[in-house]
Amino acid sequence: MTGGGLPGRRDPGAGRSQGANPGFARGRRLRSTPAMRRMTAQTRLAPADFVLPVFVKQDVSEPVPISSMPGVVQHSLDSLRRAAHEAAEAGISGLMLFGIPAVKDAVGSQADAADGIVNVALQQLRADLGDELVLMADLCLCEYTDHGHCGVVTPAGVVDNDPTLDRYAAVAIAQAQAGAHLVAPSGMMDGQIAAIRAGLDSAAFTETPVLAYAAKYASGFYGPFREAAEGAPQFGDRSTYQMDPPNADEALREVRQDLAEGADAVMVKPALPYLDIVRRVADAVDVPVSAYQVSGEYAMVEAAAERGMVDRKRAVLETLTSIRRAGASTVLTYWAVEAARWLR
Ligand code: PBG
Numbered sequence: 001m002t003g004g005g006l007p008g009r010r011d012p013g014a015g016r017s018q019g020a021n022p023g024f025a026r027g028r029r030l031r032s033t034p035a036m037r038r039m040t041a042q043t044r045l046a047p048a049d050f051v052l053p054v055f056v057k058q059d060v061s062e063p064v065p066i067s068s069m070p071g072v073v074q075h076s077l078d079s080l081r082r083a084a085h086e087a088a089e090a091g092i093s094g095l096m097l098f099g100i101p102a103v104k105d106a107v108g109s110q111a112d113a114a115d116g117i118v119n120v121a122l123q124q125l126r127a128d129l130g131d132e133l134v135l136m137a138d139l140c141l142c143e144y145t146d147h148g149h150c151g152v153v154t155p156a157g158v159v160d161n162d163p164t165l166d167r168y169a170a171v172a173i174a175q176a177q178a179g180a181h182l183v184a185p186s187g188m189m190d191g192q193i194a195a196i197r198a199g200l201d202s203a204a205f206t207e208t209p210v211l212a213y214a215a216k217y218a219s220g221f222y223g224p225f226r227e228a229a230e231g232a233p234q235f236g237d238r239s240t241y242q243m244d245p246p247n248a249d250e251a252l253r254e255v256r257q258d259l260a261e262g263a264d265a266v267m268v269k270p271a272l273p274y275l276d277i278v279r280r281v282a283d284a285v286d287v288p289v290s291a292y293q294v295s296g297e298y299a300m301v302e303a304a305a306e307r308g309m310v311d312r313k314r315a316v317l318e319t320l321t322s323i324r325r326a327g328a329s330t331v332l333t334y335w336a337v338e339a340a341r342w343l344r
Contacts, residue, residue, distance in 0.1 A: 043325040045317065047091035047340035051136065051290070051332045055228050056080045057100040058110075058117040068224035069295055070302050072334050074100060077121060083337075084125050087133060090340040094134030096184060096332055097121060098229050101144055107152050107167060108144030112174035116144075119178035126179030136211065137175040139168060139185040139196065142231040149233055150187035150241065159241055164189050169199025176205040184267070186213040188241040193261035211290065212263035215251035215277055218242035221270045221296030228295060251277045252284055259287065268328070270294040272319060275326040282327025291328035293319065298334045313342065 030040045055074045057064060063073035075083060084095060099118025101110035110116040118137060125135055141164070142150045151164030164187065172183045183200070185192045193212050200208050218239045226232040243250060255266050266285065268278045269292035282289045301319065305312035316335050323331050333339065 050092040050336035052336035053096040056121045058102040104146040108141035111144040122178035137180040165195035172196045184211040197262035209264035212258040214255045214258040214266040224295035278326040290330040292332040
């Protein structure tokens with residue numbers, strides 16, 4: 001019996017696999033109807049689970065499509081404001097802002113310039129929305145440096161840890177001043193959380209939380225982001241500061257270190273290829289855990305769906321469910337608004 005008929009009654013002789021033992025717990029009993037499955041679902045999705053990453057580009061009057069991320073754009077200031085209102089209406093929790101300046105230099109000056117694109121955008125969004133959404137600022141230099149690395153580099157071309165920390169502290173203060181509710185350092189420099197916390201406190205932003213991209217892997221899945229944020233390294237790669245994909249224990253060490261330095265919440269990134277890490281981190285800590293479903297994860301599903309290989313909505317919701325099931329309380333995803341609308 002696959003439906004209809006008396007609930008709970010099975011046609012005598014209909015294919016049973018475990019019927020011989022009457023006391024046997026049958027998995028299928030609790031899967032029989034959509035309502036039954038809804039009632040017994042262990043993981044639920046809600047709009048408030050999601051944060052939308054957004055890109056804002058200086059000196060454009062129209063949004064610019066990102067070819068490797070169909071449906072995602074580099075916003076103009078105006079289109080970002082509209083998108084932010086839509087996000088608030090959809091009930092998601094927040095935005096993660098990335099700025100793309102017109103001019104880049106060796107130290108990423110536009111990251112902390114008061115009139116830098118990301119800071120102007122933060123000011124406007126805060127004025128428009130107040131506290132309706134959590135405005136988060138990605139805190140890194142790679143979108144702002146001409147060499148595309150996440151920190152300042154030595155003449156030999158090596159990312160220089162400690163001078164980068166001073167830059168991060170300055171950027172954190174500028175972002176908080178501009179209206180960010182929270183800063184999210186993603187550069188993977190050693191000691192960055194302590195430096196940023198000290199910087200924020202020294203400027204009286206003692207109440208601004210730090211969400212640490214604590215376990216951030218050197219991932220091939222950032223590919224489309226390099227187009228979106230125009231931040232591809234001009235030489236070398238990020239493997240000397242981002243984590244090596246084979247390592248898992250190290251993620252816990254990074255997380256513990258960031259918490260010891262004062263992180264208020266932690267993130268694992270990417271999400272899907274690192275669900276084991278999400279689970280281990282979620283089990284190990286008592287702070288909120290975010291997972292970032294990155295550009296390549298988005299592109300992968302979009303490309304397969306476009307070719308008719310997977311059912312788009314079903315695949316998207318399944319990935320989001322899996323990330324929550326692995327233990328993330330918040331999911332950063334380019335599908336945030338669309339998924340939130342599906343769930344209403
Ligand atoms: C900046 C940063 C990156 C992403 C988020 N912040 C790129 C990188 O580290 O190379 C990737 C996000 C995505 O792929 O969606 N450090």
